[in-house]
Amino acid sequence: MVPTLQPWLSVLALALAPQAPVDEGLAQALQRAGDNAPEIRRAIAEAPDEQRAAMRFLIRHMPEHDLKALQADFLLENLALAAEARAATPWAQAVPVEIWRNDVLPYAQVNEEREAWRADFRQRFAPLVADAASTTEATMRLNAHIFGELGVKYSTRRNRPDQAPSESIELGLASCTGLSILLADACRAVGVPARLAGTANWFDSRGNHTWVEIWDQDGWHFVGAAEPDPQGLDRGWFAGDAARATPGSREFGIWAASWQPTGHSLPMVWARSIDWVHAVDVTARYLPSTAAAVDGEGNPVDAEPRVDLLFAVRNPAGERVIATVTLRDPVTREIVFTGATRDESQDANDFLVASVAPMSAWMLEVARAGKRWSYQLEAGNEARQTLSLQLEDSANFQLTGQVRTQAMQWFNASPEERAAIDFSELDTQLRRALGDPDREASIRRQVWEAYRDAAIHGETLKDVQADRVRHGGHESPYTIKTVGERPASGWPLVIAMHGGGGTTQEFNDSQWRHMQIYYKDQLDLGGGYKYIALRAPNNTWNGFYDNYVYPLIEKLIHQHLLYSDIDPDKVYAIGYSHGGYGAFAIGPKIPDRFAAVHSSAAAPTDGETSVVGLHTLRFTYMIGSRDTAYGRAERCQKFAEQYRAAQDAHPGSYPVEMFWIEGNGHGGLPDRDFIRQLYPYTRRTTPAALHWQLTDPVVRHHYWLQVEEPGKGQRLDARLAGNRLQVSSTERDQFAVLLQPAQVDISQPLQLDWNGETSEHTLQPSVRTLCETLLERGDPRLMAPLRLSFER
Structure with a gap:
């Protein structure tokens, strides 16, 4: 046989042939x-x-x-x-x-x-x-x-x-x-x-x-x-x-x-x-192809200074309705603008927009269902001014947008500029509105919307977008998920805290991941909620119960009031082991932030946990009889004695309860469905009687009480009945009260009895005070139009 090169040539051709490219993206997808x-x-x-x-x-x-x-x-x-x-x-x-x-x-x-x-x-x-x-x-x-x-x-x-x-x-x-x-x-x-x-x-x-x-x-x-x-x-x-x-x-x-x-x-x-x-x-x-200005509808306008007036008309129930809004020259009566407002079927940010000169005066007319209202309007200097026109059953309407516009100006101003803003006209409106719950609620809503939309929350928004909360050099990441359907009043918020503590980063991270799924989703509560699994800001034993924690938790709630449509009266905290110790400190220290708080497999901390402030908050804890490490079970029993004594001394108060699980150790407590026990509770913000044992230098508020320079060993007890305020204090020579109009009769003076000394004080509600207290507390239900400060 004559040798041939054909097989070798075939092999060589195969080796040199171009290979089909590997689809790496598809391969990774399959993996x-x-x-x-x-x-x-x-x-x-x-x-x-x-x-x-x-x-x-x-x-x-x-x-x-x-x-x-x-x-x-x-x-x-x-x-x-x-x-x-x-x-x-x-x-x-x-x-x-x-x-x-x-x-x-x-x-x-x-x-x-x-x-x-x-x-x-x-x-x-x-x-x-x-x-x-x-x-x-x-x-x-x-x-x-x-x-x-x-x-x-x-x-x-x-x-x-x-x-x-x-x-x-x-x-x-x-x-x-x-x-x-x-x-x-x-x-x-x-x-x-x-x-x-x-x-x-x-x-x-x-x-x-x-x-x-x-x-x-x-x-x-x-x-x-x-x-x-x-x-x-x-x-x-x-x-x-x-x-x-x-x-x-x-x-x-x-x-x-x-x-x-x-x-x-x-x-x-x-x-x-x-x-x-x-x-x-x-x-x-x-973006516009030239430097020409545009109005609210995207149409070019003259380059001269203009401000946008954003109109919404609401019926007595507060719902947006379609109405004709007209601006007339106040001298010639000539119509310079007319248009129709949007109703609830349109996007909440969709306003009727009129572009006018700053500080210009107008005759504003509103027509709806055969009725006509008129108002003297002066445009401000703000680039965009939202004017919400609240129609009333009478022949008038309330231009509630004035409150929002001036409050927005105040929030966006520097501290020096804020002092110069005059609220006297709005204070007159506020005093007139206090006899009408709907009008008062409308003013409060305008202040909250102005605060929420003010250009002062840039860092807060960055934190929300990064799923983190920061305070004083401490940072806690978190995960957030939505469970069920949104209730009409907004999303309840559950803050869950993990176990671990003084151990490695890896172990605490694993405990945090476990807390993301530990408390089971509750889908049959009649409404849903947001669930946050919060990572402790460090790997120390007291990661969830040190002085930086309480402002951190308040900032976390504040974030989601601003950006997550949270119901401020339906916020809950719950934790296991390390997180349970956090609940045992957070609940008693800032009870006015929560509807209910629960701790599992933990115990109160000496000097940090006091039963005194739990007079109104639903607070529960669960402990196994065999969970004896660090004296947990014994400490829980002693705390039970304290809250039962408080219940005996103040009937109807101190809704605190211990769940003693016989034979159970530190793990495996039957609490994975406990969110359903918390969910029915709603926060109360104005209890008539307050008892506050101060245990740290950072918490300055307790419901409607406020102090400067808080410290351990201080105590305040206050009771408000009508316009009579009785206060007893220990090691405190200063305090303030932040009152809602529903708590007092503003036409009468407040009678103060402080440690046996009496005095009389005029009540003057103010929109400025609403703004100041909202800036301090960041909570629409905790802002107040009345603040009285007392000092010796």
């Missing part, structure tokens, strides 16, 4: 899928040849929790329906493949629950847009039609901001984000590229907003969900605000969601810890 990888592989294998590249793109960029949970059938149906929509119309076919894959194919917009909406929406809405000439026309038809068909409207009473379509449809209510998810999904179902866009905070710090962007042949355009405008896209009430956004800023910029990674994550105020929703900074497209 992250874990036990669900077979489903992901099947989705790729069973995708039609012409669509397999699209399936690979989708899977390559799926979030990890989707990779571990979604089934092949779900992904294959989503792919087939998206391809079907692409083939159905000329404008869908004209969408570039890279945009189709990123902004039509994905089955979700942001972090909403995953569900198969595409088939239903395609069946419902494809006929509506079948003869549309473009994606723009299709979007306009959808926006004008789908919300009526689905029966969904805007409301702040929705369950959560990021509702999936089925939840919004079932409830009939959605936030701007929920409405945007519905519209963007409907667009994708018929082949229109659509994505969510928005800002975490408007330029004036009044809050976030979400809308929809859709793609047409000339690029991306924006549209407000459920806000159809027959004049086209790139219009809306928020255009002027968007024109003042800050490029590159996660807080004040405008960002649009993306399926594929971009190097940035979408700033989502409802889920700040999530970093797997990708985003692009689109702020530049919203």
Whole structure:
């Protein structure tokens, strides 16, 4: 046989042939899928040849929790329906493949629950847009039609901001984000590229907003969900605000969601810890092309100084209603502005906006349901002034926005500037309002809204976005999750503290992770709550019960009053072991911050825990009879003797209770469902009798009592009955009272009996005092219009 080189040449050719590139992104996705990888592989294998590249793109960029949970059938149906929509119309076919894959194919917009909406929406809405000439026309038809068909409207009473379509449809209510998810999904179902866009905070710090962007042949355009405008896209009430956004800023910029990674994550105020929703900074497209100023509707105006008046009209129940607002020249009576206010079906940040000269005077007219009201109005110097017009049953209305505007000016001012602001006119309004609970509540609401929206919370917002709380060099990270549905009054807040203490960082971190799941979700309470698992700021034994802890906890509550829609009267603290020691200190020291507090597997700390201040707070603790280390069980028994003595001395007070678990040691206490025991309790802020044993140099408030330079060994006991205040004190020569009008008769003087010495004091409620006490306490229920200070 003659030797041949053919086999060797074949081997050499094979070795030199180009190899198919390895799809590293897909390989990593399959690895992250874990036990669900077979489903992901099947989705790729069973995708039609012409669509397999699209399936690979989708899977390559799926979030990890989707990779571990979604089934092949779900992904294959989503792919087939998206391809079907692409083939159905000329404008869908004209969408570039890279945009189709990123902004039509994905089955979700942001972090909403995953569900198969595409088939239903395609069946419902494809006929509506079948003869549309473009994606723009299709979007306009959808926006004008789908919300009526689905029966969904805007409301702040929705369950959560990021509702999936089925939840919004079932409830009939959605936030701007929920409405945007519905519209963007409907667009994708018929082949229109659509994505969510928005800002975490408007330029004036009044809050976030979400809308929809859709793609047409000339690029991306924006549209407000459920806000159809027959004049086209790139219009809306928020255009002027968007024109003042800050490029590159996660807080004040405008960002649009993306399926594929971009190097940035979408700033989502409802889920700040999530970093797997990708985003692009689109702020530049919203900025004016020239330096010309724009008004509240995004229209150019003269370069001369202007201020925006933002109008809302409310009925006697406080609900926004549609009314005609007119501004007339006070001399000539000529109409210079007219428009209609928004009702509760529109976004809460959607105001009727009039742009006028600073300090200009106007005749303001409001017309509704055949009635007309008038008012002399003077615009201030603030760039944006929110005026809430409260209609009354009589022939008048209350311009409550004046309170908000002046309070906002005060909060944004320096301490020196604050002293010069004159509240005398508003104080007259306040005194007149105190006989009318609705009007008083309206003034308090204006002050709270001014404080909440003031430009003084920048560092607080950064902390919330980073899921951390800081005070005096100490920092505690936390996780936060939502359980159940939002109650009408806002979200209750549960603060859970972990075990561990004086040990390693790794062990305390593991205990913190365990606390994130330790207390079981309670879904049958008649309402939901927010659950925070708080990490101790260090790895010491007293990590949760040292002097830095109490301001830290107050700051944590304050954060979420500002940014998480928390009900201030439904805040709870609960902890186990190390965290239980924290509860045993936090509850007695700052009881006016909580509705209820519970401690498990811990004990009171000498010199830090006093039963005296628990006269009103529901405080419980659970201990095993065999939990004898560090004298825990014995200390708990002694504390029981103390609270029972207090209950005997003050019948009806001291709602404290011990749960003694016979035979139980330190671990395994039956408390994992204890949130359901706390949930029914609501905070009381104005008990008639206060007993305060001071145990540290940092806590300055106890319900309606306030002191300067607190210290151990000091004590105050106070009882308010009508306008008679009896106070006994030990080692205190100064205190103040912060009173609500419902506690006293402001037309009569206050009679003080302090350690047997009597005096008489005039009661003068003040909006300035409301602002000052709110700045000090950061809690809308603890601010007070009356402050009297006493000193010897």
